[in-house]
Amino acid sequence: MQLIRYMRSSLAYQLITMIFLVVVIFLIISVVLTRGIMTRAMLRNTERTLNYLVSDNIRSIQNRLEQIQGRAQDILSLIHTRTLPDEEPEADPAIAAFLHDMLKRNPEIESVYLAYDKDLVPQNPGARGYYINLGKFTILDLNRLGIDFRNRDWFQIPQLTKKEHWSEPWFDADGKKLMITSYSLPIYGDNVDEVIGIIRLDIALSALQRKVISSNHQHQGSAILISHSGRILVHEDESKLLNETIFSLAEEDNDILLRQIGKDMLAGKHDFVKLSETGGSSQWICYAPLVLNNWSLGIIFNEKDIFRDLNTLLLILTLFLIGGFLAIAIIISYMAWRINSPLRQLAAATYSIGQGDFEVDVPLSTSFNEIRYLSNAIVNMRDSLRLYMADLLSTTAAKNRIESELRIASLVQKNLIPQNNDQTRLFPGLRVFGILEPAKDIGGDLFDYFRLDESRFCFVIADVLGNGLVAAMTMIVVNTLIRTKARTAGSLKQLLLDVNNYLCETQSESNFVTAIIGMIDLRTGLMEYSNAGHVPMYLRKVGRHLVKYGETQSTALGIFPDIEVETRTLQLDLGDTVILFTDGITEAMSKAEAFFGEQRLELLIQDLHNPEPETIVKSILNSVRDFTDQNKQTDDTTILVIEYLHPMVRI
Amino acid sequence: MKLRSRTLVCLMLSIVVLFLLLSCRKKTDTSDGDSRSDAVATADTSGLITVRFRPQWLHQAQFAGVYVAHAKGIYRDYGLNVIIQDGGPDYPAAKSLRDGDSEFVSLFLLTAMAQADEGLRLVNVAQVSQRSSFMIAAKQSSGIREPKDLNGRKVGLWYSDFREIALLFLQKNNVEAEIIPVDWTINLLLSDAIDALNVMRYNEYHQLMQAGLDPEEMTVFEMADHGLNIPEDGIYCTREFYNFNPKLARDFGEATMDGWLYAINNPEEALDIVMDIMRRSYIPANRPHQRWMLNVQRDVILARPEMVGKLEESVFNTAKGMLIDHAGMKVPVSFREFVANAVD
Numbered sequence: 001m002q003l004i005r006y007m008r009s010s011l012a013y014q015l016i017t018m019i020f021l022v023v024v025i026f027l028i029i030s031v032v033l034t035r036g037i038m039t040r041a042m043l044r045n046t047e048r049t050l051n052y053l054v055s056d057n058i059r060s061i062q063n064r065l066e067q068i069q070g071r072a073q074d075i076l077s078l079i080h081t082r083t084l085p086d087e088e089p090e091a092d093p094a095i096a097a098f099l100h101d102m103l104k105r106n107p108e109i110e111s112v113y114l115a116y117d118k119d120l121v122p123q124n125p126g127a128r129g130y131y132i133n134l135g136k137f138t139i140l141d142l143n144r145l146g147i148d149f150r151n152r153d154w155f156q157i158p159q160l161t162k163k164e165h166w167s168e169p170w171f172d173a174d175g176k177k178l179m180i181t182s183y184s185l186p187i188y189g190d191n192v193d194e195v196i197g198i199i200r201l202d203i204a205l206s207a208l209q210r211k212v213i214s215s216n217h218q219h220q221g222s223a224i225l226i227s228h229s230g231r232i233l234v235h236e237d238e239s240k241l242l243n244e245t246i247f248s249l250a251e252e253d254n255d256i257l258l259r260q261i262g263k264d265m266l267a268g269k270h271d272f273v274k275l276s277e278t279g280g281s282s283q284w285i286c287y288a289p290l291v292l293n294n295w296s297l298g299i300i301f302n303e304k305d306i307f308r309d310l311n312t313l314l315l316i317l318t319l320f321l322i323g324g325f326l327a328i329a330i331i332i333s334y335m336a337w338r339i340n341s342p343l344r345q346l347a348a349a350t351y352s353i354g355q356g357d358f359e360v361d362v363p364l365s366t367s368f369n370e371i372r373y374l375s376n377a378i379v380n381m382r383d384s385l386r387l388y389m390a391d392l393l394s395t396t397a398a399k400n401r402i403e404s405e406l407r408i409a410s411l412v413q414k415n416l417i418p419q420n421n422d423q424t425r426l427f428p429g430l431r432v433f434g435i436l437e438p439a440k441d442i443g444g445d446l447f448d449y450f451r452l453d454e455s456r457f458c459f460v461i462a463d464v465l466g467n468g469l470v471a472a473m474t475m476i477v478v479n480t481l482i483r484t485k486a487r488t489a490g491s492l493k494q495l496l497l498d499v500n501n502y503l504c505e506t507q508s509e510s511n512f513v514t515a516i517i518g519m520i521d522l523r524t525g526l527m528e529y530s531n532a533g534h535v536p537m538y539l540r541k542v543g544r545h546l547v548k549y550g551e552t553q554s555t556a557l558g559i560f561p562d563i564e565v566e567t568r569t570l571q572l573d574l575g576d577t578v579i580l581f582t583d584g585i586t587e588a589m590s591k592a593e594a595f596f597g598e599q600r601l602e603l604l605i606q607d608l609h610n611p612e613p614e615t616i617v618k619s620i621l622n623s624v625r626d627f628t629d630q631n632k633q634t635d636d637t638t639i640l641v642i643e644y645l646h647p648m649v650r651i
Numbered sequence: 652m653k654l655r656s657r658t659l660v661c662l663m664l665s666i667v668v669l670f671l672l673l674s675c676r677k678k679t680d681t682s683d684g685d686s687r688s689d690a691v692a693t694a695d696t697s698g699l700i701t702v703r704f705r706p707q708w709l710h711q712a713q714f715a716g717v718y719v720a721h722a723k724g725i726y727r728d729y730g731l732n733v734i735i736q737d738g739g740p741d742y743p744a745a746k747s748l749r750d751g752d753s754e755f756v757s758l759f760l761l762t763a764m765a766q767a768d769e770g771l772r773l774v775n776v777a778q779v780s781q782r783s784s785f786m787i788a789a790k791q792s793s794g795i796r797e798p799k800d801l802n803g804r805k806v807g808l809w810y811s812d813f814r815e816i817a818l819l820f821l822q823k824n825n826v827e828a829e830i831i832p833v834d835w836t837i838n839l840l841l842s843d844a845i846d847a848l849n850v851m852r853y854n855e856y857h858q859l860m861q862a863g864l865d866p867e868e869m870t871v872f873e874m875a876d877h878g879l880n881i882p883e884d885g886i887y888c889t890r891e892f893y894n895f896n897p898k899l900a901r902d903f904g905e906a907t908m909d910g911w912l913y914a915i916n917n918p919e920e921a922l923d924i925v926m927d928i929m930r931r932s933y934i935p936a937n938r939p940h941q942r943w944m945l946n947v948q949r950d951v952i953l954a955r956p957e958m959v960g961k962l963e964e965s966v967f968n969t970a971k972g973m974l975i976d977h978a979g980m981k982v983p984v985s986f987r988e989f990v991a992n993a994v995d
Contacts, residue, residue, distance in 0.1 A: 151810055151831075153838045160805070160831070160844035168838055171933065229841050229862035244937045247861045251939040259863075266863045 012336035016329045023325045030321075031314050038310045043284075046306045047272040050221070050286035050299050054270075057223070058290050058297050061208050064108070065183070065292045068201050069164070071102060071109065072185040075199050079114075079187065091128050091139050099130045100137045108207045110172065110180060115142060115149055116197035117159070120189065125197075158184040159195040166293030168227050169205050169242060179205035179233070179242060181293075209234050212297065221301045224285070228294035230262050253278070261285065265296035275300065342371050350378055358386040403441075406469070410441045413472055416479050418449055420614070427457050428648045429522055433613035434640040435621060443636035444471025445582050446479050446515075450486075455523050455648065458486050461580040461640050462515035463534065465556075478503070478513055478557075492519055492528050496554065496565045500532075503558030513557045516580055522648035525572040530565060532557050535583050536598065540616075542575035544606050548598075572644040579605060579616060580642075584635040591629040600627075613641035699732040700899060702754040705747045706738035707762070709934050712925045712944035713853060713884065714738075714757055716779065719917075720910025722924045729902040737932060740811075740835070745771065748889055755903055759883045760962070760970055762812055764989065767982040772890040776904030776991045778962035779911065780882040782954035783875040784947060785813055787820065788856060789847040790840070795870050798824035798877075804846035807833035815978045816879050817849050823877065837862065851883075853947035857940055881970050882951075885962065893991065901991055908960035915949045918942065962990050 007013050078098055099112050115127035127149060129140035142149050149155050158165040167182040180202045189196035212223045212234050225234035230245035240249070246262035249255070257276045264271060270288035277283075284306065287298030304311070345363040352360040362379045364372065420433050427449075434447045444464035452458040460482050464471040481499050489495035496517060503513065516537055518529030531537065531549070533556030539547040553566040572578070581601075588596040604623050608616060617639045624637065706714045717735060720726050726733045736753060738744060744756035745763075749771050758766075760780075763773050787806065789795035795804065801821065808817045810832035821828055831845050837858050840848040850856045852873070859869060874880065886904050893900045914921035922941055929936040952959060964986045974980035 151834045153834065153836050156831075156833065157839055157842050157844045160839070161842060165842070168836070171935070177933070229838065231862075240937075242935045245861045245863075247863055248937040248939045251861070252937070263863050 010336070011340070012333045015332050015336070019328055019332070020325060023321055027318060027321045030317060034314060034317070035310065038313075039307065042306055042310055046284065046301060047286060050272060050284075050301060051270075051288075053221070054286050054288045054297055054299055057212050057299075058288055061212070061297070062290055062292050064203075064208060065166070065290070067106075068109070068183050068203055069185070069292070071106060072164075072183055072199050072201050074102070075099070075112070075114070076185060076187065079199075091126070091130075091141075096130065096137075096139060100132075103130065103132050103137070108203050110178065110202040110204055112202075113142075113154075113200035114197070115155060115200070116187070117150055117155075117195075118143065120194060120196045127197075154182045154184045154200050155198050158186045158198055162186060162193070162195055166228075166295075168229055168231060169233055171242065172202070172204075179209075181205050181208075181227075205233060221299045221305070224287075224298045224300060226262070226265060226296050226298075228266065230266060233295070234297075261287070265289070265298065266294075268294065268296070274303075339368060339371065342368070342375070346371070346375060346378060349382075353378070353382050353385065356389075358382055358389065406441045409469065409472060410438070413438075413442050413476065416476060417447065426451060427522070429525075429644065429646045430457060430520070431613050431643040431645055432459075432641070433617050435617050435638065437621075437637045439584075439634050439636050440468060442469060442472035443638075444468070444475050445584065445636035445638035446475045447580070447638050447640040448479055448482065449640070449642070450483065452486055452519060455521055457520045457522055458482075458518070459520070459580075459640065459642060460515060460517045461534070461582065461638060462513050462517075463582040463584075463636075463638070465512035474503075474513065474558075477506070478515070482517065492517060492530055492567045493565050496530055496532060496557065497563075500554075500557040500563055500565070501561055504561040512559055515557060518578075520572065520642070520644070525574075525576075525644055525647055526569060527572050527578070528567050528569045530554065530567040532565070535581065535586055538579040538602070538605060539570070539572075540577040540579060540605055541573065544608075546602055546606050548602070574644065574646055576644045577611075577613065577616065578642040578644075580640040581620070582636065582638040584637040585620065585624055585639065587635060588624045588628045588637070590627050596624055596627050613643050616641045697732075699727060699730055701732040701734065702899070702903065703734045703736055703752070704755040704757075704903075705736040705742060705744050705753040706757045707744040707759065707884075709739045710735075710737070710925070710928050710932050711854070711934070711936070712922070712941040713948060715914040715921050715925050715945055715948065716907050716909075716911030717757070718910070718924045718928055719914040719921050720906050723910070723913055725906050725909045725913065726903075729906040731899070731903060731906060733903075735928070745769075745773075748773070748887070754892055755886055755888050755900075757884055758887050759812055760881060760885055760966075761815065761974060761978075763885060763887050764967075764970055764974055764984060765978065765980065767984045768980060772984065772988070773887040774890050774893040774900065774991050775885045775887055775962050775989055776893075776900045777886040777907050777960045778882065778958075779884040779886065779908070779948075779960070780951045781958055782882055782951050783816075783873070783880045784852040784883060784951055785816060785875075785879075785881075786850055786852060786856065786871045786873040787817065787847050788840070788850045788859060788869050788871045790843075790864065791868050791870055793843075793846050795847060798826055798872055800870075801826045801828045801847055803827065803829070805829045805831050805844070807831045807839050807845040807848040809833060809835065809849060813849060815973065816874055816881060819973065819977055820872065820874055820877055820879055823879075853944040853951070857943040857947075861937070861940060879973075881973065882962075882966060890988070897991070904960065904991065911948075911952055912959075914945065915952070918945055918949075921945060964990075 075098070078095060082092060082094065095114065103109055103112065111129055111131035113127070113129045116125050118124040127142040129142065131138055131140075154165070154167050164186065165184045167184065169179045169181040172178040172180045183201045183203070185199045186195040187197035187199060188194065209225070212225060222236040223234050224232065224246070226246050227233055230247050231242060232240045232244045232246065232249075233242070235241060246265070247259055250258035250262060253276070255276045261273060261275070265287050268289040268291075272284065272286045275283040275285055282303035283300050284303060285298045285300045287296055289296045342363055349360050349362045360382070362375055362382060364375045364379070417436055418434065432449055434449070436443065436445055436447060438445070444466055446462040446464070447460065449457065449459035462475070462478055464474040464478065478499065481502055482495065485495050485498045489498055514532060514534040516529060516531045516534045518527055520527045529537070530553040531551065532554045533552055536548050536550035539549065541547065553568060554563050586596055586598055586601060590596075601620065604620060605616065608619060611619070620639055621637070704717060706717065710718075721733055721735060736742070736747070738757075744753070744758055745766050747753040748756050755776070757779075758773070760778070763775065766773050789801070793804075795801060798820070801824075806821070806828040808814050808830055818830075831839070833839055833845070833848065837848065837850070837855050839845045840859070841862055848855070850859065856871065860866065886907055888900050888903075922938060922945060925941050925945070926936060926938060929941075967986045967989065971980070971983060975983060
């Protein structure tokens with residue numbers, strides 16, 4: 001089954017099938033058309049030929065019949081020159097001599113009868129038969145033999161009809177089994193309305209049969225000659241002669257059509273018609289009458305004989321088309337094999353290339369240009385792929401190395417950020433929670449908090465311009481700087497100035513930093529802070545009251561040296577919560593390209609009920625995540641929340 | 652020449668048939684082929700009694716019962732060795748009986764009854780026909796539709812048999828026709844030399860059909876339909892022979908009727924037998940015609956199922972009356988004398 005399905009989907013099979021269909025359609029059309037056109041033409045030709053053949057045969061038979069009739073007239077003429085004797089004498093010697101001579105010169109005449117009706121002729125010239133038997137001229141006296149011939153057909157019919165008459169053939173039963181037909185010519189007495197005697201000439205039918213049969217043999221048709229009562233006189237089946245009539249044949253086969261044809265033949269018609277089919281083969285008959293004796297001659301032709309040449313032609317045509325089709329099928333199979341063979345090799349080679357084997361040989365030797373182009377293209381592809389793969393390998397190695405280093409950098413950066421634990425012990429009176437989610441492996445945001453001295457807590461949140469490695473490096477620098485300088489700077493203001501100056505001096509590519517740095521006196525809750533170009537800061541009072549601190553106390557750090565820096569101070573009450581974040585929160589973008597914005601953030605914070613810092617951070621973060629189209633999140637996200645619980649009671 | 656030849660050939664054929672029959676029955680007595688004047692039949696060494704039968708016409712299905720009884724061994728079962736002789740115009744059956752050339756013949760009823768005038772007393776051992784097949788046929792194209800249309804026409808009647816019935820028919824219908832004595836062919840009617848012709852339904856009527864005339868193209872007057880239903884074929888032997896061999900004669904009649912019943916029940920086999928004997932006798936024959944003849948004979952034989960093979964006295968008397976009134980019968984025969992079964 002699989003092989004058959006494979007065969008069916010092959011190019012050769014489909015081509016051959018299509019061609020076969022076309023060939024069959026053409027074959028059917030051509031056979032039908034040729035047969036239709038040629039059949040009519042050949043039937044017309046056959047009809048013409050048979051008409052000619054029938055007429056020719058009839059002419060030939062009638063010539064013979066006319067000769068016989070002529071001989072009878074000769075006898076009649078002779079009789080008229082003789083005077084009838086007074087009483088029945090011996091045969092008239094002059095007539096006997098004449099007939100003897102005639103019989104010798106016309107061997108087809110079997111016998112001559114010269115018979116008078118003794119009741120109509122007072123002189124009674126007698127009734128005699130003349131024939132040559134075994135070379136001996138014999139005269140038969142019918143009256144002396146006591147034979148009453150006057151109610152025999154040959155005498156009675158012409159006597160009653162007063163017309164010459166050709167008899168129904170009959171067997172001359174003298175051992176020769178000759179079929180005889182007799183021509184009877186009336187002899188009129190003084191009263192021209194009275195037939196007093198008959199001249200009868202017998203001829204063997206075989207003389208006529210031979211003419212028909214011999215002239216037809218070469219044409220493959222079979223002749224049928226019927227008498228005026230339909231009796232079969234000539235037929236290819238000799239057992240039917242005289243035994244059958246055309247109507248008895250029709251009766252035996254229950255053939256109504258044949259009976260009608262027989263009636264038409266007897267009626268003196270001529271026609272060319274199809275006979276009833278017998279045993280699957282059709283026959284045609286062409287018939288015409290013999291006017292002299294009302295017989296009818298037909299020639300029967302087998303349709304397969306008529307159409308033999310046509311059928312042969314159609315057979316040859318069919319064989320040619322089938323042969324042509326087979327030849328085309330073989331050629332197509334061969335060509336398909338020749339095309340398929342390199343194609344299969346190419347397919348195998350391409351598969352190997354696909355599997356990474358760039359050393360595989362691609363076959364190039366083929367006589368088809370198209371396949372050669374394909375081979376060349378595959379070779380090109382293989383070579384290009386080999387180079388590309390080599391490039392890819394080195395690039396991938398480099399990328400892996402960079403990624404590995406970035407992972408380390410990211411780890412370093414993460415380690416710089418304080419972990420949200422042990423806060424109470426480190427920062428008595430405070431609860432702190434921060435989070436930094438870089439947009440990439442490493443980020444430019446920063447938050448940090450640490451204990452500056454016994455009573456002071458320092459916190460910072462910053463955003464380095466850009467992101468990536470440079471921003472991360474800057475962030476590390478800034479972080480380290482703040483951690484280092486915070487203890488030595490003396491004041492928050494100085495710390496900011498130092499950081500700004502350092503960034504300006506190092507002239508790094510990404511030294512633009514916004515930040516909020518603050519210090520909380522743990523004993524008093526007094527918080528000093530400064531906003532250097534950073535987004536606003538919120539203070540959530542107990543009872544959900546939210547205060548926004550949007551004013552900046554200086555420009556962003558690292559742009560201009562020697563900037564003016566101010567600080568602000570505010571008193572934290574018990575339960576106050578400071579909320580710091582970077583622009584990654586407020587500028588987070590939705591699918592509809594809307595910013596998360598400060599208003600949404602404010603509402604969110606206000607709605608929280610007695611939150612801890614961690615709760616606030618996670619609420620903001622979740623809300624931003626829900627809002628944001630992750631594909632458009634390109635900025636780092638950083639939140640730092642500090643809750644002032646109570647003043648430090650123990651130093 | 653025709654006549655001379657026919658005589659010669661029939662003689663030869665008789666000898667051939669005789670030879671064939673005798674060679675088939677090796678133990679049959681072969682000494683009495685031609686002149687059996689002795690009225691007493693004697694058995695040969697095999698126990699079979701040889702008798703000769705001559706039909707009143709050429710071999711054809713009209714006598715199928717005889718050929719079938721012969722071929723199927725029915726005669727032999729009755730202890731009979733039957734030699735079938737040729738019939739026809741050259742061998743008048745009645746003459747053959749008179750001359751002692753045959754023991755049994757087939758004859759028309761009227762012909763058989765009329766033999767008494769010729770001094771030949773016959774006994775009917777089987778009445779094959781129960782209904783007349785005799786009729787007068789004309790072409791419709793001649794305008795003949797009713798019996799009166801035959802007035803002034805040429806009517807062909809056989810010169811030998813049945814003239815009385817035909818003439819009686821014409822007389823009963825007040826027809827004055829020109830009677831043309833004819834031989835036994837149908838050609839006069841076909842060639843329009845005459846206007847009407849007497850025919851037998853089983854033979855000439857169908858010959859006309861086989862010459863292209865459809866039944867609807869012909870007008871026929873059936874004698875049976877005109878009060879002239881005199882049945883035809885019967886099997887006869889001489890009174891003298893019967894007196895000496897009553898059982899044998901009755902056996903022959905019964906065997907013949909058995910043959911007929913077999914033929915009726917097995918028509919195609921019977922036709923094979925008929926065609927065979929016709930072919931061997933060089934008689935032109937075709938099977939459809941013989942089949943027609945056999946079918947008509949079947950209807951004729953079974954026309955009165957209770958009378959198969961028997962002659963009814965009333966029928967006999969009708970025929971006798973007709974012979975006396977119209978054929979000048981001088982020596983009337985009695986039914987008891989004429990019919991084998993009535994004698995017993």
